[in-house]
Structures are given as structure tokens and as C-alpha cells.
């Protein structure tokens with residue numbers, strides 16, 4: 156069988172069971188999260204690799220909200236019988252062609268360094284695949300999914316980076332909103348916020364949100380801002396947050412995502 160014998164096509168409802176079976180064979184938790192994601196976020200942007208009449212692989216993209224053409228890679232899996240024949244690379248190259256037609260600027264992928272007691276690092280092949288097509292590691296969050304299991308985020312520029320344009324974010328006020336538990340994690344929360352008025356939240360307001368997180372048994376709280384929203388630095392520092400990563404050119408070229416973390420001991 157040659158890569159040219161395979162067909163790459165949009166995922167249909169009838170493909171979902173076969174896709175989930177491939178994912179389940181690799182990891183039970185990924186199977187459940189993938190099933191939820193197809194159910195709640197739909198099949199738009201998702202593709203399957205077919206050999207004859209069988210689904211042998213899956214990949215896809217989801218748009219990052221409030222960004223200039225930034226995307227996240229979605230579940231990317233190949234049936235175990237078909238690995239090691241450049242089909243993973245083929246799926247990603249086909250997906251990049253589709254993304255370039257959409258004028259996608261940047262693609263991120265989130266993965267884990269989970270070590271299975273029997274099988275070792277189950278995402279290492281995927282990480283090697285990402286690196287082989289040009290992804291660069293941008294952020295590592297230790298103890299993210301579970302204690303001892305980090306989140307790794309890789310980024311790929313799909314177009315030459317352009318000079319930054321000026322935006323008006325730095326004049327806008329920031330209001331804290333709800334805490335929510337981050338999907339796929341155990342007791343790790345993120346704090347929502349919105350632009351409103353002219354003032355920035357205070358350290359005391361943030362400390363109240365952290366008290367709420369403690370009551371919910373949170374292990375960590377994350378919050379992220381565009382890199383030009385500098386008025387948040389002081390209240391974040393005063394309430395005990397530490398800078399923990401930067402996603403380069405996340406919102407647009409020259410406008411990064413600054414990530415901050417508060418670890419509850």
C-alpha cells in the first residue's frame with residue numbers, strides 16, 4: 156500500500172465510530188474527550204484518511220476565537236497497523252494545504268508528556284511528527300493534566316510573520332469573570348475576563364477569585380492576556396501569579412498570548 160492509495164476527505168457522521176475506535180485503542184481518556192469534542196464542537200474542519208473503504212486516520216483544525224486566523228490542531232491519530240509509513244506526515248501536509256487556502260497564519264498543538272507504566276511515552280511519536288513538519292515547542296506547563304503530567308504546546312507559523320500593527324487594547328479596562336475547570340485536567344482552573352470600562356481589576360479582587368478556587372480544590376489557576384495589556388502585570392504579581400509561558404503571535408503577528416499561573420500548595 157502506498158500513501159497515494161489513500162484518500163483524505165472531510166469527516167462525515169458515518170466515520171465517527173471508526174475514528175473513535177482508533178483513538179480508544181491508544182488512550183481511553185482521549186477517546187472520551189474526543190467523543191465529547193465531536194458531539195459539542197461538531198465535525199467542521201475535521202478530516203479522515205481512508206484506505207479502500209476503511210477509516211485509517213483522523214486529523215483536523217479548530218479556529219482559535221478572537222484571533223487573526225489562528226488555529227489549533229485537533230485529534231490526530233492513525234490506526235496502529237498503518238503507523239511508520241509517512242501517513243501521519245501526509246495527513247498533516249494535506250491539512251496545511253487546506254489551512255493555507257483559508258489564509259491561516261498560525262497553528263498550535265497541545266499534547267502531553269504522559270508516561271504509561273507499560274508503554275512509556277505514548278505521545279512521543281506524535282511529538283516527533285510535529286517536530287518533523289516544523290512545529291517548535293513554545294510552552295511547557297508542568298503538573299497540568301495531572302500531577303506529574305505536563306502540557307506541551309507547539310506552534311507553527313504557516314505564513315511569513317508580518318510587522319506588528321498597533322492596537323488599542325492597552326487603554327481598555329479589564330474585569331474578572333468566572334472560574335472554570337479546564338477540560339482534560341484534574342482540578343486545574345482558568346479565570347475568564349473581559350474588556351470593560353477603563354480600570355483594571357485589583358489584586359484584592361483576584362485574591363477573592365483565588366479563595367473561590369481553593370474552595371473548589373483547585374491545584375492551579377491560569378489566566379492569559381494579549382501581550383499589549385500591561386496593566387494586568389501589577390495586580391497579577393501582587394496576588395501571587397507567576398508568568399508561565401508565551402504563545403508567540405497568538406492573536407496576530409506581533410501580538411502574543413502571555414500566560415500566568417497561580418499554584419495552590
Ligand SMILES: CC(C)(COP(=O)(O)OP(=O)(O)OC[C@H]1O[C@@H](n2cnc3c(N)ncnc32)[C@H](O)[C@@H]1OP(=O)(O)O)[C@@H](O)C(=O)NCCC(=O)NCCS
Nearest residue numbers: 231232233238239240241242243244266280281283284287
Ligand atoms: C502520531 C502519528 C499520527 C504519526 O503517524 P505515522 O504515520 O506513524 O508517522 P510518519 O510515518 O508520518 O512519521 C513522520 C515523522 O514523525 C517522526 N516519527 C513518527 N514516528 C516515529 C517514531 N516511532 N520514532 C521516531 N520518529 C518518529 C519521524 O520524524 C517521521 O519522519 P521521518 O521518518 O521523515 O524522520 C501516529 O504515530 C499515531 O497515531 N500515534 C498515536 C496517536 C497520538 O499520539 N496522537 C497525538 C495525540 S496529541
